[in-house]
Amino acid sequence: MNVKAYLKVKVIDKNGKCIYYRRYRSRSFVANFLRQLFTNLSGQSINNVNTSGGSYSIGTTDNIIVNDGSNDDSYGILIGTGTSAPSIINNNLSQVISNGASVGQMQYGAVSVTGAVTNTSTNTGYITVTRTFTNNSGSSITVSEVGLVAWSGNNLQTNQYYLIIHDLLPSPITVPNGSSLSISYEIQVAT
Amino acid sequence: MERMRKPNIDVYLTVMVKDKNGKVVYRRRYKSRSFVVGFLNALYTNFTSPPTAGQYFLDPNIVVGSGTTKPSISDGGLTSQIGNGTGAGQLQYGTDSLTTPITNLNNNSASFTWSKSFTNGSGGNVTVAEVGAYISTYNQGNILAFFILHDLLPSQITIANTQVLTVVYTITITT
Numbered sequence: 001m002n003v004k005a006y007l008k009v010k011v012i013d014k015n016g017k018c019i020y021y022r023r024y025r026s027r028s029f030v031a032n033f034l035r036q037l038f039t040n041l042s043g044q045s046i047n048n049v050n051t052s053g054g055s056y057s058i059g060t061t062d063n064i065i066v067n068d069g070s071n072d073d074s075y076g077i078l079i080g081t082g083t084s085a086p087s088i089i090n091n092n093l094s095q096v097i098s099n100g101a102s103v104g105q106m107q108y109g110a111v112s113v114t115g116a117v118t119n120t121s122t123n124t125g126y127i128t129v130t131r132t133f134t135n136n137s138g139s140s141i142t143v144s145e146v147g148l149v150a151w152s153g154n155n156l157q158t159n160q161y162y163l164i165i166h167d168l169l170p171s172p173i174t175v176p177n178g179s180s181l182s183i184s185y186e187i188q189v190a191t
Numbered sequence: 192m193e194r195m196r197k198p199n200i201d202v203y204l205t206v207m208v209k210d211k212n213g214k215v216v217y218r219r220r221y222k223s224r225s226f227v228v229g230f231l232n233a234l235y236t237n238f239t240s241p242p243t244a245g246q247y248f249l250d251p252n253i254v255v256g257s258g259t260t261k262p263s264i265s266d267g268g269l270t271s272q273i274g275n276g277t278g279a280g281q282l283q284y285g286t287d288s289l290t291t292p293i294t295n296l297n298n299n300s301a302s303f304t305w306s307k308s309f310t311n312g313s314g315g316n317v318t319v320a321e322v323g324a325y326i327s328t329y330n331q332g333n334i335l336a337f338f339i340l341h342d343l344l345p346s347q348i349t350i351a352n353t354q355v356l357t358v359v360y361t362i363t364i365t366t
Contacts, residue, residue, distance in 0.1 A: 002226055003200035029199055029364040031294050031301040037362070038303050040248035041326060042289035061247050061329070064237040088299040088366040113238045116231040123264040125228040127235050153242040166366070187234065189226035191264040191341070 005029070006186040007146060007167055014178035026167050026185065028086040033164035036064060036150070049091040051149055051161045062152035064164070066129055068111045073099040075149040075161045076111035077131040077183050082145045086166040093147045093166065097133075106133040106141060106181070126188040134180040144172040146183055202226070204322060204342055205359040208350060217348060223360065225262040229325075229337035236328045236335075250327040250334065251287045253307040253358050255319045262321075262341040269323045269341065273309075282309040282317055282350065302363040309356045320347040322358055 005026035013019050035048050039058040047055045051074075068076030073096065082094020099108040109132040118125040129148065135141050148165040165185065175181045201222065208217035233248065240246035257280075258270020275284040285308035292303040305324070311317050324340040340360065350356050 002202055002223065003230070005199055027199060028366045030366055031292065031364070034292050034301045034303060034362065034364050037248065038289060038292050041251040041305070043249070044289070044291070046291060060249075061245055063240045063242070063245065063247050064234075065240050065242060066238045086366050088294055088296065088301055088364070090366075113235060115235050116228050118228050118264050120263065120265055125231050125264050127231045127238075129238065150238075151242070153240065153245060187231065189228065189230055189264070191225045191227055191262050191266075 002189070004188045005165065006188065008184040008186065009169070009173060010182040011173060011175055012180045012182065013176065019179070020173060024170060026165060028166045030086070030090050030163055030166055031088050032091065032162045036062065036162070048160070048162050051092040051163060053091055056160050059152065065151040065153055066111055066148060067113050070110040071099055071108055073108050075151040077129060077185065078147050078149055079106065079133055079143045079181070079183065080145040080147070081142060083168065086168055090163055090166045092163050093145050097141065097143065101136040103137055103139070104141060105137055106135050106175070108133055123191040124188060126186050128184050128186050130182065130184040132180050132182045135175045135177055138177055140174050140176050142172045142174050143181060144169055148185055199364065201363045201365070202340065203361040203363070205361065206322070206344065206348060207357045208348060209355045209357070211353040216354070221345065223340060223342050225341045227262065227266045227338060227341050228264050229267065230339035233326055233328055233337040233339060246328050246330045248326050249329050250336070251289065251305055252325040253287055253305065253360065254323050254325065255282065255309055255356070255358065256321040256323070257318055258321050259343065262343055266338060266341045268338050269321050273317065273319065277312040279313055279315060280317060281313050282356070283312055284309055299366040300363055302361055304359050304361045306357060306359040309358070311350045311352055311354050314352055316352065317350045318347050319350060319356060320344055324360060
């Protein structure tokens, strides 16, 4: 067994009650992640595609940062309304739900990343990346896709945002006004 | 709506032995089973890197050993790593080499290979029973190594004097 990712989605209503919870097996690391890993390990720069669709040369010292702060939709876990099946060459979600409290928007919380939890009985370990999205738009919003976007960092070379995971939810989720949606990627290894 | 299928990142391990004339005398390909927690720790370091710190991966390093203990999630290295050199029981470590990723739109996959050769100049046989790999992260001048893969070979391989063992990890993602 190798690296697996699980996607957990949870909707909490305005009273704090969990009204929806599902856990799926994520399937969709995309090629950008592999290219970034290759360039870091080989020291050979190759091209990636950023979230705007532009090609750029990966810096050998580029990072894979995902722990974005709140009220920003440029990287970390992103959500969207697109319904296209993910492809290995995807560079962004099909239709990103932007950060905000206007119609069709959700307020992005800060991304948290937990360190590795290991279970020596089952020989497994995982890290978790989580973000909460709050709907204060005034009406319900339906979420159908999720992704993880990384930032290369801005101190070294490229300062780019690039998609590394893209998942289409098996069932779209309706988030009522006043409710929040929590998305977690659990990246797991098993020995 | 399309149902999510199984992912994700798979690793295949190919081991090959060539004699002194370059003839392949042994070749096997396995599905590697054994990412260990070091991979997650390295990924965590990168995921949470402060933008001004610049933490990134570097220094891939495939290693071989003679240990026969079953890999564990918490392993921090091979059970018994074979040293680099030409002394008894040693192998001469080559350079880690990576090939440019190939993307296949027909099956929505992408992969690259990571390989290294080990030459037996010890004068006697050397038996290899386990394979593993390290990567490092850089953080403002400090380099920290993480042991990320540990595989016990289904069958031990005896490398005769002058023979060359090549280990290839093929890392594949499928969308």
